[in-house]
Amino acid sequence: MTQPFSLPPMSAMLPSPELLQALKTLRRDLHQYPELAGQEQGTGARLQQFLSRYPPDRLLADLGNTGFAAIYHGTVPGPTLAIRGDIDALPIMEAATCPHRSRHANVAHLCGHDGHATILCGVAALLARRRPARGRVVLLWQPAEEIGCGARWLLADPRFTELAPDVIFGLHNLPGFPLGQVVWRHGSFAAASKGLILRLTGATAHAAQPESGRSPALAVAYLIAQLTQLPQTASDYCDFVQVTVVHARLGEVAFGTAPGEAVVMATLRSYRDDDMARLTDRAIALGQTAAQADGLQLAIEWTDEFAATVNHRAAVEQVRQAAIACHYDQHELTTPFRWSEDFGEYTRRYSGAFLGLGAGEQHPHLHQADYDFPDELLERGVKLFATLIRHSLG
Numbered sequence: 001m002t003q004p005f006s007l008p009p010m011s012a013m014l015p016s017p018e019l020l021q022a023l024k025t026l027r028r029d030l031h032q033y034p035e036l037a038g039q040e041q042g043t044g045a046r047l048q049q050f051l052s053r054y055p056p057d058r059l060l061a062d063l064g065n066t067g068f069a070a071i072y073h074g075t076v077p078g079p080t081l082a083i084r085g086d087i088d089a090l091p092i093m094e095a096a097t098c099p100h101r102s103r104h105a106n107v108a109h110l111c112g113h114d115g116h117a118t119i120l121c122g123v124a125a126l127l128a129r130r131r132p133a134r135g136r137v138v139l140l141w142q143p144a145e146e147i148g149c150g151a152r153w154l155l156a157d158p159r160f161t162e163l164a165p166d167v168i169f170g171l172h173n174l175p176g177f178p179l180g181q182v183v184w185r186h187g188s189f190a191a192a193s194k195g196l197i198l199r200l201t202g203a204t205a206h207a208a209q210p211e212s213g214r215s216p217a218l219a220v221a222y223l224i225a226q227l228t229q230l231p232q233t234a235s236d237y238c239d240f241v242q243v244t245v246v247h248a249r250l251g252e253v254a255f256g257t258a259p260g261e262a263v264v265m266a267t268l269r270s271y272r273d274d275d276m277a278r279l280t281d282r283a284i285a286l287g288q289t290a291a292q293a294d295g296l297q298l299a300i301e302w303t304d305e306f307a308a309t310v311n312h313r314a315a316v317e318q319v320r321q322a323a324i325a326c327h328y329d330q331h332e333l334t335t336p337f338r339w340s341e342d343f344g345e346y347t348r349r350y351s352g353a354f355l356g357l358g359a360g361e362q363h364p365h366l367h368q369a370d371y372d373f374p375d376e377l378l379e380r381g382v383k384l385f386a387t388l389i390r391h392s393l394g
């Protein structure tokens, strides 16, 4: 089908040296004043102040608690293309000594969300200069990615219904891959994961007469062994599943007392949401078996729940075409990443794709104390998203 509009010259999609310098300054400013998930008010204010130079047609503030959206309309109606950037930092002490290091103790942008948020600002600046020919672009600055809540918060905001995208894109910088390489995959890109908390309650007794109490000690031992083995005990998983016991506690340090309560925590992980459902059922059954065997009460809690990030084929193809147009090196992932990303909440509901942008093979890894977002990726990211928009909406 021929497109009913003429494509703007490529130069209209390139950030100017002045804009790139402004983006770099913004990124380093965000880096100095990082905020944890759900507390990104200052970050949002800095980003919106930058955007005031490139006013959108609409700005939706306080979207999903501490997020916001900017909308740039095309001249004629058409599809909605959304791009999401995350804005939260991590509760880790930064080790870097650079001038733009974090000014907040034990909080730092060690996942590069300062860079992701800034890339969206670069896209906004280009859109303010030249609107798409048709449809609209919705830019989403999303809070609380690190705790798996932000995407759900945005989606649960009643105003999100008017932003509903036809297609949504997002990216993450990827240390360990060549700088600027576009990393893509059809289907699962990043794993689903969730935290399981099993609380066991029995009754304490004198350590000299443990038989008169109900100790969860054997149940804890059973659960640690059985949860770890859970992926191997069934053959109906479609793909990779994993259970990692992350914490266990039994009674108190008291040599005169047989314990009466315990907690076991584990992280469940899978490449597919249906496998996660099977794994979840079996983990619950193990808890029930352990509790019943020793007459214990069982309480189950779940936390840090992430859906699998599953890419849609057509959206991945759009990313690949944009990467080709930008002359970027590309890499197809053979297996999904084992880490999780709450972008999966969007691709559960809408067509979309999440991609990786290489941060350099020797670059410190995400969440490491010496990590810092490579500023070279700002231009790469802006150009890639601008090209995607140009291809889709003109």
Ligand SMILES: [Zn+2]
Pocket: 110, 111, 146, 366, 367
């Ligand atoms: Zn992270």
Ligand SMILES: [Zn+2]
Pocket: 111, 112, 113, 145, 172
């Ligand atoms: Zn991240």
